[in-house]
Amino acid sequence: MTHLPICTEEVANKIQAILSDPLVKLALEQTKEEQKQRIADQIQLTEIASPPFKEEARAKVFARMLTEIGIDNVHQDEIGNVIGRIKGAGNGPVLVIGAHLDTVFPDGTDVKVRQEGTKYYAPGISDDDGGLASILQVARCLIKQKIKTVGDIVLVGTLGEEGNGDLRGCKALFATDNDYDGMLAIDSASVHRLCRGGIGCKRYRVIFEGLGGHSLHKFGIVVSAIHGLARAITMIDELVPPTEPKCTFNFGVIKGGTSINAIAARAEAELDIRSESQEVLQTFVNKVLEIIKQACDEENKRWKASGENAVKVTFEQIGDRPAGVNADDASVIQAAYGSMNALGISLDKYPFAATDQNVPLSYGLPATTLGAGGTEGNNHALSEWWDSTDAWQSPQLIILTALTLVGLKDKTTPVLKIHKK
């Protein structure tokens, strides 16, 4: 079944009403006039290293930048997310707009930005300093033009979106007491991509352990952890996972053993399982873990080993990104797709992705991911680059989408529904 985003006439009319507002017109113009400033922000943030679990320095600067723009009460929550709020008229829905502060690059990575024409090179320049810079530009436009909304807009720099960060910033944001009704995550450059939902992902370290011993003297007596792990991987490899909705598995890393003439005492593998459906994901994970236990039993049985001569298997969960999906006519999809149409931005992709949006989606809140503008390449590599051409399209798209969702005071009612409070 192929899916396409929907924008009803009712929402499209609201978007036209917002677009015809003189202050909104000025705000959209401002995104073009201030593209230089936006690029400068992006470079400044990129050159503050922000390794996994060490985002504090960049967070401090991002917070200061929001404050300097004129956002009141910018603060950091208990774990360090940067949060600022643009208040609406009251009693409206609350929309979160977030980009992540962390990168995948370790301490000591050279983060100096190199420019060649409109192209900028540096680790993190696009993912996700593009998102942070685009959010700052949105804030500058809304504040300068004194645009009054019905609902509130909450601007957030989140921690730990990448890899083993496991969305910890966004998870903390939505786990603590809050009044949030939906989210736009700003990540990746392309404004032509609109995310339909969040891919769920569970990750495990699978650990086989045994006594180990001499490869000759203990042969047939002591079971090898490597042989046990290999049997488990082979058995999982035979599985045919569900295809609708899609579900995948991958053993991405294996380690184990100490010497060619020693029966391995330890072997481990990192396993990543994904699905678009949380239910399918959980069912498949349960099946996989069961089969790995079965493989361990079969390995011990094959050598007639028991007690200390046998191997045992344990699992350590190392990742959990919840899945979630929007209806094709969900408020965020309608607002974003309708805004793309109104601004002449074509839709190239309507995929699932794993970003901060996964967290609100898992709470049943509408959430999607919009691009930060320009074009990009080699994300997560030292050769990462970003091209600033037409990057102003992103703040324009975010402003129009956000105003559609929270409502423009005295002009339109919010499209985003109040879920909490």
Ligand SMILES: [Zn+2]
């Ligand atoms: Zn990212």
